[in-house]
Amino acid sequence: MPIPSSRITSISPSGKDGWEVHVAAMTRRNAGEDIVVLSVGDHDFHTPAETVEACVRAVREGRHHYTNLAGIPRLRAAMARLSTRSSGIETPAGQVIATPGGQAALYAAVQATLDAGSHAVVVAPYYATYPGTFRAAGAEFTVVETRAADGFQPDAGAIEAAVRPNTRAILINTPNNPTGAVYTRAALEGIADLCRRHDLWLLSDEVYWTLGACEHLSPRALPGMAERTIVINSMSKSHGMTGWRIGWLTAPEQLVGLLTGFNLVSTYGLPDFISHATAEAMENDYGVAEIAARYAGRRTVFLDAIRGANQIQVRGSEGGMYVMLDISAIEPDDEAFAWAFLESEKVSVMPGSSFGESAAGHIRISLCKPEPVLQEAAARLLRFISTYRRKAA
Numbered sequence: 001m002p003i004p005s006s007r008i009t010s011i012s013p014s015g016k017d018g019w020e021v022h023v024a025a026m027t028r029r030n031a032g033e034d035i036v037v038l039s040v041g042d043h044d045f046h047t048p049a050e051t052v053e054a055c056v057r058a059v060r061e062g063r064h065h066y067t068n069l070a071g072i073p074r075l076r077a078a079m080a081r082l083s084t085r086s087s088g089i090e091t092p093a094g095q096v097i098a099t100p101g102g103q104a105a106l107y108a109a110v111q112a113t114l115d116a117g118s119h120a121v122v123v124a125p126y127y128a129t130y131p132g133t134f135r136a137a138g139a140e141f142t143v144v145e146t147r148a149a150d151g152f153q154p155d156a157g158a159i160e161a162a163v164r165p166n167t168r169a170i171l172i173n174t175p176n177n178p179t180g181a182v183y184t185r186a187a188l189e190g191i192a193d194l195c196r197r198h199d200l201w202l203l204s205d206e207v208y209w210t211l212g213a214c215e216h217l218s219p220r221a222l223p224g225m226a227e228r229t230i231v232i233n234s235m236s237k238s239h240g241m242t243g244w245r246i247g248w249l250t251a252p253e254q255l256v257g258l259l260t261g262f263n264l265v266s267t268y269g270l271p272d273f274i275s276h277a278t279a280e281a282m283e284n285d286y287g288v289a290e291i292a293a294r295y296a297g298r299r300t301v302f303l304d305a306i307r308g309a310n311q312i313q314v315r316g317s318e319g320g321m322y323v324m325l326d327i328s329a330i331e332p333d334d335e336a337f338a339w340a341f342l343e344s345e346k347v348s349v350m351p352g353s354s355f356g357e358s359a360a361g362h363i364r365i366s367l368c369k370p371e372p373v374l375q376e377a378a379a380r381l382l383r384f385i386s387t388y389r390r391k392a393a
Contacts, residue, residue: 011132019128021338025348036377038366039348041177041321045294047240048287055277063273069263070256071098071248075275078282083233083250086209087218089226094253097260098275100267102207102234102247107133108266109230109249112259113169113201114139120169120203121162123154124356127177127205140166145358148326152181152316152358156190163198170195172219173205175212178355178364179316179324180299182212192222202229207247210238210292212319220250227252235278237321240287246270246278295321298367298374305378311385321367324352328361330385338363340388345380 022039029035046052070076076093083091099105106129114120116138122130124143134141142162146152159170170191174183195202202219209216220229234247249259263269280286302323306312313326331337334351341363342348352362367374 010135021348036347038377039350041366042242043240044368050286051277051281054280055273058273058276063276065272067269067272067275069269070260072275075279078279079248082282086216087220089221095250097249097256098270099247101245105232105247105249108259108262109203110137119164119167121159122171125179125359126356128354143356148315152179153187156194160194169201169203171203175208175319177320178322180318180320180322181316182318185217188219192219192225195228196224204229205232207234208237208320210288211295238288239281240291244274295367298371301371302374302378305375309382323365324362326362330388331390332361334361334363341384345384347377347380
């Protein structure tokens with residue numbers, strides 16, 4: 001075949017994307033093997049029935065047509081109300097734009113703020129798609145690692161040291177995937193200060209904003225930040241709608257206008273019936289409180305089940321859908337640990353190094369299973385570490 005573009009071949013230049021353990025586990029489970037999959041953040045329960053019924057009604061009402069490029073008015077109004085609630089900043093509909101999922105929102109934000117050859121700073125640990133998203137824009141990026149000993153809280157001084165003359169943006173994620181860390185006000189104020197001084201965009205991935213252990217603080221609410229912050233959001237986690245592929249960006253109105261043109265050449269709008277069902281789910285908070293309570297309960301159950309295992313340290317894990325465990329005292333090679341755990345106990349977890357060097361020596365546990373399954377997985381983990389022997393170098 002003819003040569004593919006360098007843009008597409010550079011997205012995963014190593015040929016590895018960090019998901020190898022998960023893919024192997026799913027392959028084996030699909031072949032009939034009894035595998036406990038704790039390596040992916042997809043709910044184990046269905047979308048709330050009220051949302052499903054809203055979608056069925058929309059289909060029957062003939063909502064089958066092209067939609068507005070930025071999202072139907074009802075949907076944008078609902079997204080604006082949620083943006084107001086999550087940030088405390090009054091948000092008109094002109095400051096939001098709908099996207100097919102949170103990843104598409106991230107991709108649009110990167111495309112909107114970075115030219116080929118420009119530079120961004122990414123705070124790690126990060127969601128596994130971040131590097132490829134910057135590569136797809138032809139942009140350079142520097143990863144600034146947080147410290148596990150600090151609960152994975154970002155250090156504004158370390159971030160500022162990575163800023164270059166061609167730096168245009170900083171990307172953060174709070175509550176954080178994979179660590180579950182919820183960034184403190186002090187950490188966010190430090191980042192906001194350097195964004196103002198260096199005239200930088202702040203890309204703030206807040207898709208887990210309803211799943212924190214405390215009140216959510218969006219950096220968009222800090223002084224002078226509304227005009228330079230782009231908030232990435234999604235219905236996947238908060239409303240139990242992973243497969244529906246609905247997300248949105250909150251940004252200055254002028255940028256939203258430009259992004260509408262981006263939607264013209266990328267998504268050409270969203271499905272009509274899904275847009276109406278999503279608007280109703282937002283207007284009525286279908287499932288939001290129940291989902292948040294469910295994950296808070298699961299986090300407590302799992303952490304209680306491993307309490308007392310003195311070879312494991314819990315890092316972050318204040319919010320989101322995950323628990324982050326430091327297993328470096330047992331095995332510094334987190335990928336080797338994850339593969340061995342899968343082979344020995346039939347449980348899949350994500351190696352921490354998939355998300356950045358600061359998470360090396362850790363494993364990420366997804367809480368997307370019922371409490372008895374999480375308790376069983378914890379028991380298998382304790383049994384595994386009691387007999388694990390590191391391979392000789």
